[in-house]
Every structure is written in C-alpha cells, then in structure tokens.
Amino acid sequence: MHSTMFAMPLTIARILRHGSTIHGSSTVGTWNGDGFDRLTYAEVGERAARLAHALRTRLGVDVGTRPQDRQGVVGTFMWNNARHLELCLAVPAMGAVAHPVNLRMTDAQIAYTVRHSGDEVLVVDAVLIDVLAPVLPLLPSTLRHIVVAGPGDRGPLAGFAGEVHDYEELIADSPSDYPWEEELDEHTAAVICYTSGTTGHPKGIVYSHRSIYLHCLQGAAPNRYDLTLRETAFPIGPMFHVNGWGIPHAAFATGADLLLTDRHSKPASLARIIEAGRPGVAAAVPTVWTGLLDELDARPRDTSSLRRGLVGGSACPPGLIAAYRERHGVELLHAWGMAETSSLVTTALPPRGVDAEQEWAHRVSQGQFPVSVRFRVVGPDGAVVPNDGVSTGELQLRGPCVTAAYHGGVDAPPHRPAEHFTADGWLRTGDIGNVSPDGFLTLTDRAKDVIKSGGEFISSVALENALTEHPAVVEAAVVAVSDDHWGERPLAAVSLRAGSRVDFEDLRDFLRLHLASWMVPERWAVVGRVPKTSVGKHDKRRIRDEYARGLLDVVHLGGRPGGGAAAGQAGPAGG
Amino acid sequence: MHSTMFAMPLTIARILRHGSTIHGSSTVGTWNGDGFDRLTYAEVGERAARLAHALRTRLGVDVGTRPQDRQGVVGTFMWNNARHLELCLAVPAMGAVAHPVNLRMTDAQIAYTVRHSGDEVLVVDAVLIDVLAPVLPLLPSTLRHIVVAGPGDRGPLAGFAGEVHDYEELIADSPSDYPWEEELDEHTAAVICYTSGTTGHPKGIVYSHRSIYLHCLQGAAPNRYDLTLRETAFPIGPMFHVNGWGIPHAAFATGADLLLTDRHSKPASLARIIEAGRPGVAAAVPTVWTGLLDELDARPRDTSSLRRGLVGGSACPPGLIAAYRERHGVELLHAWGMAETSSLVTTALPPRGVDAEQEWAHRVSQGQFPVSVRFRVVGPDGAVVPNDGVSTGELQLRGPCVTAAYHGGVDAPPHRPAEHFTADGWLRTGDIGNVSPDGFLTLTDRAKDVIKSGGEFISSVALENALTEHPAVVEAAVVAVSDDHWGERPLAAVSLRAGSRVDFEDLRDFLRLHLASWMVPERWAVVGRVPKTSVGKHDKRRIRDEYARGLLDVVHLGGRPGGGAAAGQAGPAGG
Structure with a gap:
C-alpha cells in the first residue's frame, strides 16, 4: 500500500538552509590564537552561496542531483575553520562532491587521493601551502584550480600548471543566495573521505546526503552530542576525519554554536579555547584528551562549561575517564566508530539502576549500539556468535550510515574486497570483540592481530x-x-x-x-x-x-x- | 556520483528488533488501577512475534514489502496498553498495516474508517465491547475477524457475522520469533490514522515506515522527548492519536521505559501513575494538563520525577505553563503538530542569552521548526510573507514526515483536495499565524475562521x-x-x-x-x-x-x- 507522505529527500541543502535561516544568529568561532573570529550561521550561508556561484560559473564545477549524474569534486586542504565549514556545506548543497583531504597522509597518499577522487579544484589554507608544496609535482593534470584561503606566500605554488585563485577574491562578487538542491536524490554522493590502512592505497568512502543527514539527526540525541540551540559544541577532531564526526552538521541542524581550532590544536590552545569559548560538549581522540589533561593538571583553567567530552577513534584508557571525572568534573563519554560508519556508532552511556562497578564497566566499554546500525559478531568458524558478553568474533555491520563498498575512482564502479566486505553484504570492521546482551560492545583486538x-x-x-x-x-x-x-x-x-x-x-x-x-x-x-x-x-x-x-x-x-x-x-x- | 553507503531502509521492524533485543530488559508498565502490569521489551517482542504468526497463518492477513503490494489492514479498538503496543509494532513490522481506530469518533465515523481503510481484523479491548456494540451493525462485511483482548462479556458481539477470537488463545501456540521485514521498501504503508474535521468524512493519513522512523529518530532529541535508556516516558495521549505522538517508537529505539494508562485516564489516575511510575517526561493535550493541575493542587502527590511535560494538540494557556513551573517544578514544553505531520513539528525550547520576557515569549509560542520540516507562510494574496514575526498568513508545510495527500480508500488512489493541498505541493495546515526570524511559530487563528x-x-x-x-x-x-x-x-x-x-x-x-x-x-x-x-x-x-x-x-x-x-x-x- 502506498503511504501518503511526501517523498521529500534528506539533503545537506536542507541542513544548510535551515541552519543559515532559523539558526542564522548562531555562530561559528574560529580561534585565531588570541580570540575567536566569529561568523553567524546566516553569514556562513551567504558566503556558502557566493562560493557555490563562483565554483559553478567561474570554475565550471559540474553539479548533479541523481547518483548517475556526473558531479565535480572539490578538494579541501584545510584546518578546522569557518571557510572549511562553508565549503563542506556549500559543495554538497549545490550538487557537487566535497573531498576533505587528510593532511596527515604521506605526500604520495595525498596525491593518490586527489587523483583517485578526481578533484578538479583544491582549496588550500595559505598556512598549509608549505605542506602542499612537495605534493604539487605528484598531482594529476585533472586538478585545474588551486584556491588559496587567507594571506600568505603563494610562491611555492609557482610550479602549478593550472590556475591559482584567491578565495576571497573568487567569491567577492557573487550573489549571496543560491538555489540549493534541497530536493535532489538523497542517495547522491555528498562527501568523499579516505582512510589509510597500514597497507595498500587509501580507501575512499563516498557518503551520501542520506547517510550524512541520518547521522546528523542521531547526533543531537542526549546519549551522543546532546545538542540544542542552547549549546556550544567543540569538534576538536579535524573535519577531514569523517566530517568532524558529524558535529558541524548537527550544529547547523540544531542551532548549537560551534568552536573551531584552525591550526591551533596543541593542548595549551585547546585549554584556552575551552576557557574562552565555554563549550558544553567537545569531541576528540584519546591522545588529544590525554594531552589536554596534562595541560590542565599543570596549568589549571576554567573548564567549568564542559560537561561532556566524546572520546573515540581508538580505545580510551579507563584511567583517562576517571581522571577527567575526578579532577575536572568532565564526563568523558566513550564512543566507537570508524570512517566506514560515518563516525559515531556506539556510545557508552550506562543504564540506570546498576551498581558502581557495573556503571564503570559500561562506561569503559565501547558503548551501546543505536537503532540504525545492525551488527553481528562472527566467530573464527564463520558462525554468528551470541551476544552474551563473552563469545568473541569479528564485528560486522550494516546500516544506512555504513559503507557497503569502497570508491572505485573516477568512472569506475565501487569495489568490495572480500577482506572488508562479506559475500552476504556486511562490512567487516576488522575489529574483534564481544557484545553484551544489552548491546554494549567490548573490542579486544584488531582482526589482523588476533x-x-x-x-x-x-x-x-x-x-x-x-x-x-x-x-x-x-x-x-x-x-x-x-x-x-x-x-x-x-x-x-x-x-x-x-x-x-x-x-x-x-x-x-x-x-x-x-x-x-x-x-x-x-x-x-x-x-x-x-x-x-x-x-x-x-x-x-x-x-x-x-x-x-x-x-x-x-x-x-x-x-x-x-x-x-x-x-x-x-x-x-x-x- | 553513486555513494558507497548501504541502501538499508528505515523500518519499524528495525525499531522492534532493536528494542526487543538491545533494550530487552526495559519495561512497559500498564496501569491496572492499583499498580503496573509490567512486560519487558523482550517479552513484548516475543508476544509481537506470536501475534504476527497468528495474524499471518490463522487469520490470513496479507503482507507486502513494497508500496505497490497488497497489504492486510488490522484495526485496533483499544486503550493505551501493552497489547496495543505490541500490535502497533508487530503489524507494520510483519508487512501489514495497523489502523488504530479513534474511539472518540461517532459510531458512523468509526464504521466509515473501518470500511474506508479496509480493515479485515479488528482487535478490541474487552472493556470496550460496549462502546463497539452500536457500531457492529454499521461495519462492512470485509471485516472478517474480531479479536477480543482481555476478559469480559462477549455477549454484545453475538450479532457479528464474522469470527470472534480470544487474543491470548489466538497467539498462545505460535513461535516466539518472527522473520520481521527489516529490509522492506521504507515508503511502504505502516499505519493509518484518521483525523475528523468538523465537516465531511474523517480523512485518512497513511504513515510510511520511513516517516515513522524519521519522526522517531528526532523524538529522542533534547528539545523534544529527551530520551535515553536512563529515562521513563509517559505518553498520556492515546495511541490512536498519531501513534501516541511517536513516543512508543522512540522508547523502543532508545530503551526508555514506558508507562501506559490503559483506561485510567482521569486526573486522579494520572497523578497516581506519575507518583508510582516516576516518569521523567510525559505528553498530553492542554485539557489533560489542566485537569491534572487541579488534581495535584487539590491532592498533592510526589511528582518530583517529572522534569518535562510536552503540551500540544491545541494552544496551551500561558497560565498553565506558569502554574506547573511555579507550583510543581515541571517544565511544560509547548509543542505544535497535527496528525498530518506525524505529530510533533515545533517545540518551544527558548534560546539562551535572552531576558526573562523574551524567554517567556518563546516558551508560550508554538515553538521552533526542526530541520526536517520545510515551511512557508502564505498571505491573503497568495504570496509568501517574510518570517518577521509580524506578517501573517496560512502555514504551509512539506517534509518527509508530512502528508502529501489523504488516503483514497481500498484500491483508490490518494486524493489531494485543494482545500488541504496546494497545486505546487504543500500541505495547507489551515492554521493562520506568523514565524519569527529565528523560526518560532505563533498561531493566531484557524484559516476557516480568519x-x-x-x-x-x-x-x-x-x-x-x-x-x-x-x-x-x-x-x-x-x-x-x-x-x-x-x-x-x-x-x-x-x-x-x-x-x-x-x-x-x-x-x-x-x-x-x-x-x-x-x-x-x-x-x-x-x-x-x-x-x-x-x-x-x-x-x-x-x-x-x-x-x-x-x-x-x-x-x-x-x-x-x-x-x-x-x-x-x-x-x-x-x-
């Protein structure tokens, strides 16, 4: 039977439009070393519109509204800042594909990902030109434009065969509104991120509008980022790591303010940003939280605004959770996910009515599965093992925010290597662990090491x-x-x-x-x-x-x- | 460009499977007048499975997995109780369509909705047989089965031409697991509800798996029901009103416990349920909150668990919000929505950083639009008016949880009367109001009265x-x-x-x-x-x-x- 509901799609254009109008007075603050350069979400929306016009008409970036359409790919080589935010919203919202390049890859890997994803435009923070310079000779000729964001020496780009533009000049004369593709097919590509394993080439994951939107809707939940228009969120992890764990999208959807580090990601800077920006929630990998802890222990600052810190990316030492709780009154909420799962899957909010020991056991586990992710644990004999908290195997996943394949590259179909995907359609996470009857995951090993x-x-x-x-x-x-x-x-x-x-x-x-x-x-x-x-x-x-x-x-x-x-x-x- | 993400659908089967496994130890408590009859979500899942087998094999209910498939329709004539919950989850999860009949309609309207939606089975609370009796002669012959839930006199059903069954006998011998349709097309029909205007026949809205799931994902958010596995939710409004505002689904998705009134919906019973069940959040229409306020003022009870009450369905008198805040420490959160919008659209959580007067003005408005609903306000000349908090017009909506048509009945296509839908594809809410620049809605009139x-x-x-x-x-x-x-x-x-x-x-x-x-x-x-x-x-x-x-x-x-x-x-x- 047909439902009577609108078949309206889930799109990044909707998130951008909503955030820049309803939440137009919310702000993104980019740390400049001494304070915040603030833009309202309305200003981000206007700048995103100018950018989209410039990409479309001046740089000739193709746009599409269906999965079978050709779409231009715009790479970014940037820290977390407001320009990077407007790019990551504008490019998918206009119907092109954003590719936040992982700055921390090797030169050869960076060049590989630019070639493989077919970037025609690369936007570079001026302060990162020196990092990009050794990659330049390796870049493919399909990269036609480099756009430099911010002041700095363009000299090292002299050898680039394509055109070099200044970001602000490029967008200066364009209209401040744009007909965002609010009703494109939600399965259309929105963002490509690459994940680098220890062997082989980086692997590309192509997030759809649907997967990013669904991850965003869940992100606001009280066992995750817990966001409303009354909150300030501080995504410390870089936006080239799985879209900043989806926090920028969730902020635009809910009206929470955003704080961004720009290039100032050392512990002392993070402490100053928290003291000055007063976020309620932040998110980072364990090593960042460890560095910040040492900093705060050595040079105390007012971090009283911070009630929750998401910690994930690798297993969090229980002592770190205890230290933040005892010495700084911050709840570190353990989480697990990967680039292949749009970031967050499990979060470790303990149930109520358990004793202190059980509460702690839940807190230090990888956390509980959400409704939108199907999982199974497959033992060494290939059979699914029970969720008894003991039986161990490889964690396998399915879900609308989980990747079913890796990007095949320009004009090539996606590929599903047996090492990463099962024949019956599950992602092999490569993680070994067990799941308790109440759906709390405990990882014990990587599959290749078990x-x-x-x-x-x-x-x-x-x-x-x-x-x-x-x-x-x-x-x-x-x-x-x-x-x-x-x-x-x-x-x-x-x-x-x-x-x-x-x-x-x-x-x-x-x-x-x-x-x-x-x-x-x-x-x-x-x-x-x-x-x-x-x-x-x-x-x-x-x-x-x-x-x-x-x-x-x-x-x-x-x-x-x-x-x-x-x-x-x-x-x-x-x- | 194709994304690489799984095209996994959003289904009620997923919500049921997740809730009855991961959250298997969470409970639904049905008030029996003296205390709660409790079932775990695992037990609800097992009973739902038994029910699905019985409906399929003993009563011959058809199931489908695509919008074009024929699906059997199962009506319910029930209070809010655990059996009604298992029906509303099992029937869509097996691929049939649930039709919670609105008990408060006239006999003729009830018969009309049973005929129009094509109910083949009607499940009736035994205590409601007397209410159903006068409707029996009006029911269509396509209704083949009446299933009676609970003990009581079946006498008044003697004239029914079809078969009469006992609910518990019907499901007793079936297996306690079922191959739920977790991967059906999410646009397939899941639930039909009818809304009765002051003129004409009741109008049917056919919710899809997708619309219910998306409404459910948003329901957990901190500016809505704010649900986690640590919470207890009390949906006071009946499940035949827009699926209990989506709270039962959100509880199964998050693991929050549920409290249900059964037939005990008088203020004194509500007060006892709150004292005994200690919910953190409840939801009801203003008249229910008014009745409960009088009760609590006259006979105080321990309602300290209740931190938030959603109030919607009609405009909430500001004095009611003030009275709960001042006298009972409960935040009444004003909300607006309708059957046509899957219930909740706006909620009135004020922004921070405003003075007390502004805070109050936001609280008593209908609330702020969420990311998933597009809206426009259309003035008397047919032009869209600005969101300036002054310009007034009819509120029109689009969105994945908004109905684009009314159900046409068995084998008939949906219809879109111009009174309710615009030619360019928007739902006319029939409400007149204005929207502020920050997306807060203030309704001033019904369109037919303005x-x-x-x-x-x-x-x-x-x-x-x-x-x-x-x-x-x-x-x-x-x-x-x-x-x-x-x-x-x-x-x-x-x-x-x-x-x-x-x-x-x-x-x-x-x-x-x-x-x-x-x-x-x-x-x-x-x-x-x-x-x-x-x-x-x-x-x-x-x-x-x-x-x-x-x-x-x-x-x-x-x-x-x-x-x-x-x-x-x-x-x-x-x-």
Whole structure:
C-alpha cells in the first residue's frame, strides 16, 4: 500500500538552509590564537552561496542531483575553520562532491587521493601551502584550480600548471543566495573521505546526503552530542576525519554554536579555547584528551562549561575517564566508530539502576549500539556468535550510515574486497570483540592481530596487557604465528627492564594467573624494544616478518597449550 | 556520483528488533488501577512475534514489502496498553498495516474508517465491547475477524457475522520469533490514522515506515522527548492519536521505559501513575494538563520525577505553563503538530542569552521548526510573507514526515483536495499565524475562521480575546461575513453579563484600545450564549449559518473600518 507522505529527500541543502535561516544568529568561532573570529550561521550561508556561484560559473564545477549524474569534486586542504565549514556545506548543497583531504597522509597518499577522487579544484589554507608544496609535482593534470584561503606566500605554488585563485577574491562578487538542491536524490554522493590502512592505497568512502543527514539527526540525541540551540559544541577532531564526526552538521541542524581550532590544536590552545569559548560538549581522540589533561593538571583553567567530552577513534584508557571525572568534573563519554560508519556508532552511556562497578564497566566499554546500525559478531568458524558478553568474533555491520563498498575512482564502479566486505553484504570492521546482551560492545583486538587457535580467538591485546603487568616487562607485543596443530598460536615478544632476569616459564606461569591456560604462548622472544610504526603503534607486521625470516631468537617452551614442558631463559634487554 | 553507503531502509521492524533485543530488559508498565502490569521489551517482542504468526497463518492477513503490494489492514479498538503496543509494532513490522481506530469518533465515523481503510481484523479491548456494540451493525462485511483482548462479556458481539477470537488463545501456540521485514521498501504503508474535521468524512493519513522512523529518530532529541535508556516516558495521549505522538517508537529505539494508562485516564489516575511510575517526561493535550493541575493542587502527590511535560494538540494557556513551573517544578514544553505531520513539528525550547520576557515569549509560542520540516507562510494574496514575526498568513508545510495527500480508500488512489493541498505541493495546515526570524511559530487563528479583509488577515481569536476582557462580556465569537467593499469583514456575536448594559460603540471603542482600528467590526449581535460544538468549541459555522439566513439581529455601526458613524445599543443577554 502506498503511504501518503511526501517523498521529500534528506539533503545537506536542507541542513544548510535551515541552519543559515532559523539558526542564522548562531555562530561559528574560529580561534585565531588570541580570540575567536566569529561568523553567524546566516553569514556562513551567504558566503556558502557566493562560493557555490563562483565554483559553478567561474570554475565550471559540474553539479548533479541523481547518483548517475556526473558531479565535480572539490578538494579541501584545510584546518578546522569557518571557510572549511562553508565549503563542506556549500559543495554538497549545490550538487557537487566535497573531498576533505587528510593532511596527515604521506605526500604520495595525498596525491593518490586527489587523483583517485578526481578533484578538479583544491582549496588550500595559505598556512598549509608549505605542506602542499612537495605534493604539487605528484598531482594529476585533472586538478585545474588551486584556491588559496587567507594571506600568505603563494610562491611555492609557482610550479602549478593550472590556475591559482584567491578565495576571497573568487567569491567577492557573487550573489549571496543560491538555489540549493534541497530536493535532489538523497542517495547522491555528498562527501568523499579516505582512510589509510597500514597497507595498500587509501580507501575512499563516498557518503551520501542520506547517510550524512541520518547521522546528523542521531547526533543531537542526549546519549551522543546532546545538542540544542542552547549549546556550544567543540569538534576538536579535524573535519577531514569523517566530517568532524558529524558535529558541524548537527550544529547547523540544531542551532548549537560551534568552536573551531584552525591550526591551533596543541593542548595549551585547546585549554584556552575551552576557557574562552565555554563549550558544553567537545569531541576528540584519546591522545588529544590525554594531552589536554596534562595541560590542565599543570596549568589549571576554567573548564567549568564542559560537561561532556566524546572520546573515540581508538580505545580510551579507563584511567583517562576517571581522571577527567575526578579532577575536572568532565564526563568523558566513550564512543566507537570508524570512517566506514560515518563516525559515531556506539556510545557508552550506562543504564540506570546498576551498581558502581557495573556503571564503570559500561562506561569503559565501547558503548551501546543505536537503532540504525545492525551488527553481528562472527566467530573464527564463520558462525554468528551470541551476544552474551563473552563469545568473541569479528564485528560486522550494516546500516544506512555504513559503507557497503569502497570508491572505485573516477568512472569506475565501487569495489568490495572480500577482506572488508562479506559475500552476504556486511562490512567487516576488522575489529574483534564481544557484545553484551544489552548491546554494549567490548573490542579486544584488531582482526589482523588476533590469534585464531583451534577454533577460538586469543586476544593479542589481552596477552600484552597481562604481560606488561609483570614487573620485569617494559613492553610486550604478541603476534600470531602458524602452527601445524592449532592453525595459529601466539608468539610473545617482550622487552625486559634493564638489570632484570626472568625465565620465560615464570612469565608463562604469571600469565596463567590472569588468562585461560590455552591462551598462554609457547613461543617467546626477547627484543631490545618493540618496533613501532610511524604513529607509535606496535609494528606487529615487522615482528611477524622477522619471525618468518628467522631473524627472531625464539624459545619454544614445548608441550601442548595448557601444559608446561621445556624451559627457556632470557637475559635482560640490551641497554 | 553513486555513494558507497548501504541502501538499508528505515523500518519499524528495525525499531522492534532493536528494542526487543538491545533494550530487552526495559519495561512497559500498564496501569491496572492499583499498580503496573509490567512486560519487558523482550517479552513484548516475543508476544509481537506470536501475534504476527497468528495474524499471518490463522487469520490470513496479507503482507507486502513494497508500496505497490497488497497489504492486510488490522484495526485496533483499544486503550493505551501493552497489547496495543505490541500490535502497533508487530503489524507494520510483519508487512501489514495497523489502523488504530479513534474511539472518540461517532459510531458512523468509526464504521466509515473501518470500511474506508479496509480493515479485515479488528482487535478490541474487552472493556470496550460496549462502546463497539452500536457500531457492529454499521461495519462492512470485509471485516472478517474480531479479536477480543482481555476478559469480559462477549455477549454484545453475538450479532457479528464474522469470527470472534480470544487474543491470548489466538497467539498462545505460535513461535516466539518472527522473520520481521527489516529490509522492506521504507515508503511502504505502516499505519493509518484518521483525523475528523468538523465537516465531511474523517480523512485518512497513511504513515510510511520511513516517516515513522524519521519522526522517531528526532523524538529522542533534547528539545523534544529527551530520551535515553536512563529515562521513563509517559505518553498520556492515546495511541490512536498519531501513534501516541511517536513516543512508543522512540522508547523502543532508545530503551526508555514506558508507562501506559490503559483506561485510567482521569486526573486522579494520572497523578497516581506519575507518583508510582516516576516518569521523567510525559505528553498530553492542554485539557489533560489542566485537569491534572487541579488534581495535584487539590491532592498533592510526589511528582518530583517529572522534569518535562510536552503540551500540544491545541494552544496551551500561558497560565498553565506558569502554574506547573511555579507550583510543581515541571517544565511544560509547548509543542505544535497535527496528525498530518506525524505529530510533533515545533517545540518551544527558548534560546539562551535572552531576558526573562523574551524567554517567556518563546516558551508560550508554538515553538521552533526542526530541520526536517520545510515551511512557508502564505498571505491573503497568495504570496509568501517574510518570517518577521509580524506578517501573517496560512502555514504551509512539506517534509518527509508530512502528508502529501489523504488516503483514497481500498484500491483508490490518494486524493489531494485543494482545500488541504496546494497545486505546487504543500500541505495547507489551515492554521493562520506568523514565524519569527529565528523560526518560532505563533498561531493566531484557524484559516476557516480568519477574516480576509482588504488583503489583510484579521484574527477572529484576537478579537474574541480582546472582547472577553471587557467587563460586560461573558463570551464572544467573531466570524467572517461577506462585504461588498472589503471582501470579508468581522461580525462580533457577544453574550453579555446579566444586568449589564453596554453600547456596541463602547465595545468598538474598547477594541480600538487593543487592536488596529481597521480590524474592529462594524457588525454586532447579541446572543444568549455562544453556540458550541459537541467538544465545547465555539460553533462558528452555526453563527455564520444563522447570519446568512437572517436569524441574527445584527446592528451595523456604519462608516468605513477605522471611522465611527452610526450607533447601536444592545440590552443584556436574556437570562
């Protein structure tokens, strides 16, 4: 039976129009190092309109209103600031596609993403020209325009073969209203973001108007950003990371004011921004919250406005949540999501009526699933395991805000590599964990690091955490190595405290106090220090490589998992 | 460009599945007069599954997954209780259509809606059999089954030609899980509700899965029901009024507990339910809040849990908002919406940073538009007027939760009468008002009552409110009458206090103190009392009819609007 409701689509144009009219007096404040440069949302709307006219008529950016239409792609190479905000709203609202380029990728990766997404225009903060300069020779000829935002030396752009424009000059003479595409097909592309794994090329995710809008509607909820027109939101994470976790859209939809860091993202700046801008809610990755905590502990500031901080992007140390609660009166709300899920999936607001221990267990979990995301946990044998809080497997997702494929590039169809998507249509998150009966997720490992041993998962992280509690161990990394009988078994590479001597058998016995005996490794090696990736994570790939090439001095304690047999002994770490 | 996101639909099956698993330990409490009969959402889910099996296999209800499919329609004739909840979730989630019948319509209207929507099954609360009995002879033969919920005398159903079933017996032997249609086309029909105007047949609105889901996602927001798994919600309004304003769906989506009145909707029962069930948020029409206020003032109870009450359905007297705030510490949040808009549109959460007077002005307005509803105000000349808080016109809407037509009945297409829908695709709300620059709506009149005079609107309500401030006036009703020069002019029918004498010229001069002189009526009549409709509203149609038929003794003060000329004098009302 046909419903009688309007088939009106969910579009970014609607968010922009609503925010710049109904919430026209709300403001975005961009930190300039001493204070805020403020624009009202009405001014953002007018500047977005001028920009859209300029992109359309002066730079010839194509627009479309259906998924099958050709749409121009406009890249941004910018910090979080009001210009970046107006770009990320205007470009999709006019029917083109925004591509916020991740500044933190390598030069080759940046060039790859500009080529792969087909950027014709790249808007660059003047202060980032130096960062862009080494990428210039790698950029494709399809990039026709570079638009420079703000004052600064254009010299390094001299070698660019296309045209260079000044942002303010470009938009100066255009009309301040624009016929935004409020009724385009909501499945049309709106924004492309790229996520860089440790291997292969960055992978592109093409968010639709629908996915961004639905994520935005949920974002206002009281177990998420909790936004109304009475609030000020401070998205600390960059807008090139999954649209600033959707906070800018949610602010425009609700009328909450926005604070943006521009290039001032060091802890001391964040503390000043919070004191001066008085946000009620902020969002950042754990390392940012850790840096801010150290800053606030050392140089206290008035952060009394801040009642909630979303923390996600990687697992949050429970001590960090406790420290903010106890020392600064801030509720850090643990959240989990990824670029592939439009950012936020789970948030860890505990249920009521539980004791303090349970309350804490819920708080430090990854959080509870929302209505709009379907999930399942798939065990090592490929079967879905129950949500009993114990059974472990890979987390797989479906949903209107979840990606079903990766972007194939200009004129190429999307692709669904089996490593990331199941044949029956689920996203493989690559995360290993369990879900409680009340839908709270606990992640224990990355799929590529977990050890699949005799039909069970062994968490490398659980072993590493237990090992580092031993007084002789400085660092530990556990990797899977192949085993004729069990398929895989864990290998523990430990770095020992200078001057300490310890038997591997002692370590094995120590682990048995904390973990099931079948989880405890037989294979052990001592390393000077655990090798790290460029972002400071354990480089487990290198350990696996060195093991495979026979470069590690491995002791095998022998016996079947759970029993103890031969013994080995290790000296202290060198240096 | 194609997005890479899953095209997963928004369905009631998703809400039911999520609520009955993730939030399986949340509860719905149905008041039994002494306490709550509680079911967990997991139990609701199991009972819903049993019901779906029984409807499908025992009663042969058709299901569909696309708008073009034939779907069976299941009517409900029930109070707010857990069985009604499981019906309203199960029927759409299985791919059929739920039709919560409005118990408060006339017998003929009830029979009309059952026939028009094509109900094959009608589920009746046993305690409502006596209310249904006089409707039985009017019911169509297409109604094949009556299912009786709860114990009670089935005698009055003896004359029903179809089969009569007992609800619990019907569902007893079915499996407790069901393959809910989680991935049906979201534009498929889910629920039909009928709205009864003062003229003509009731009009059917067919909500889609999409419209209910989107309304539900917004419902959790902090400027609406503000729901999380830590909350208890109390939808006082009946579920046959626009799905209980969407609160049951929002509770299942968020895990908030639910309280339901069953048949106990008198103020004393509401007070006991609040004291015993400790809801944080409730929702009802102004008359219910007024009755509850009198009850709480007379017999105080512990209502300390209640922090917010949504009030809508008709304009809320400001004094009611003040009384709850001052005497009971409850924030009454003024809201506006209609059956045609899936219930909630605007809510009146004031902005921050305004003075007390402005705060109050925002609170007593109808509230601020949300992102998902497009609106325009159309003046008497058909042109859109600016949102300046002054310019007045008819409110017109579009949006994914707004109806674009009325249901045409079984096998008939939807219809769009020009009285209710514009040619360019907007719903005419029939409400007259203005919108401030920050999107706050103030309604002043119904379109059918407003006076269109010389290209301007004159509010009948404004004239009536001003007239009743005169000490000699008991009641006043103002209607439009045709005028050769101005198109329409107001006619004021007043009922005077016994023993008082007043000149119409005095009343005219009194009005000029309050309103622009061109708004002041020339035509005056005294009536014994203002005629009322069956629900106690001024029966303006009768006054217009009596005027047209020359039955009113009308004095014409003469002169042009704004000037004063001839005089008239009236005696007091008889008796």
